[in-house]
Amino acid sequence: MNQPSPLLLVVEDEPQMRRFLRASLVSHGYRLLEAERSSEALQLLTSHHPELLLLDLGLPDGDGIDLTRQIRGWSRVPILVLSARGQEGDKVAALDAGADDYITKPFGVNELLARIRVALRHAQLVAAGSSAEELTFGGVRIDLVRREVFRGGEPLHLTPIEYKLLVLLARHAGKVLTHRQILSEVWGPSYAAHQHYVRVHMAELRKKVEADPARPRLLMTELGVGYRLRDRSS
Ligand code: CA
Numbered sequence: 484m485n486q487p488s489p490l491l492l493v494v495e496d497e498p499q500m501r502r503f504l505r506a507s508l509v510s511h512g513y514r515l516l517e518a519e520r521s522s523e524a525l526q527l528l529t530s531h532h533p534e535l536l537l538l539d540l541g542l543p544d545g546d547g548i549d550l551t552r553q554i555r556g557w558s559r560v561p562i563l564v565l566s567a568r569g570q571e572g573d574k575v576a577a578l579d580a581g582a583d584d585y586i587t588k589p590f591g592v593n594e595l596l597a598r599i600r601v602a603l604r605h606a607q608l609v610a611a612g613s614s615a616e617e618l619t620f621g622g623v624r625i626d627l628v629r630r631e632v633f634r635g636g637e638p639l640h641l642t643p644i645e646y647k648l649l650v651l652l653a654r655h656a657g658k659v660l661t662h663r664q665i666l667s668e669v670w671g672p673s674y675a676a677h678q679h680y681v682r683v684h685m686a687e688l689r690k691k692v693e694a695d696p697a698r699p700r701l702l703m704t705e706l707g708v709g710y711r712l713r714d715r716s717s
Contacts, residue, residue, distance in 0.1 A: 492516045492533035494524040507592045520544045535561045555581035561602040571707035578661045601657035618653040621701045645688045657714025
């Protein structure tokens with residue numbers, strides 16, 4: 484049975500960027516809706532139920548961060564932010580408002596397609612109520628039932644914090660998590676400002692999980708934003 488190709492909503496006011504997205508995405512089998520303004524985006528979202536939003540942050544009638552917050556009041560649709568270089572603060576604000584990921588302009592088609600695949604797959608897992616008993620990535624296996632972690636078959640001895648940190652990143656494999664999101668999930672909401680906690684524990688975790696902790700291949704730093712567990716397609 485053929486599944487219809489995923490319907491994406493592009494929210495972007497620059498005609499050139501929209502042309503690039505249209506050419507790249509339609510040729511890879513996606514169906515597209517396009518909006519230039521937040522108000523239009525909301526209309527299309529409620530009338531057509533796209534499976535993912537590609538969202539520019541600077542729109543003529545408001546910013547993408549507010550739009551993200553508004554959408555998250557009633558929808559879990561994946562939101563992939565299109566941001567310009569040097570807008571780290573905006574990226575973090577968009578992610579904290581509920582966006583799923585971001586991609587920095589200018590970007591290539593392959594990077595865009597990989598990000599879209601990760602976001603769509605993650606949304607499917609969430610919708611399926613993901614009750615996996617184990618998570619695996621890059622030679623590492625997490626047994627969620629026994630709370631044990633193995634690398635190449637050998638058990639890793641993680642502290643409870645390191646275990647929570649690793650499971651959180653693995654559950655969101657391929658997606659960036661902000662410092663604030665990590666702190667509030669692992670330590671609790673009142674720790675949201677303690678960025679150094681994450682740095683310190685991530686360093687310890689890398690020593691145990693990475694073959695070469697100085698050149699991580701799994702636990703990636705997203706400068707000024709947070710961390711991402713590298714997914715096989717990202
Ligand atoms: Ca813009």
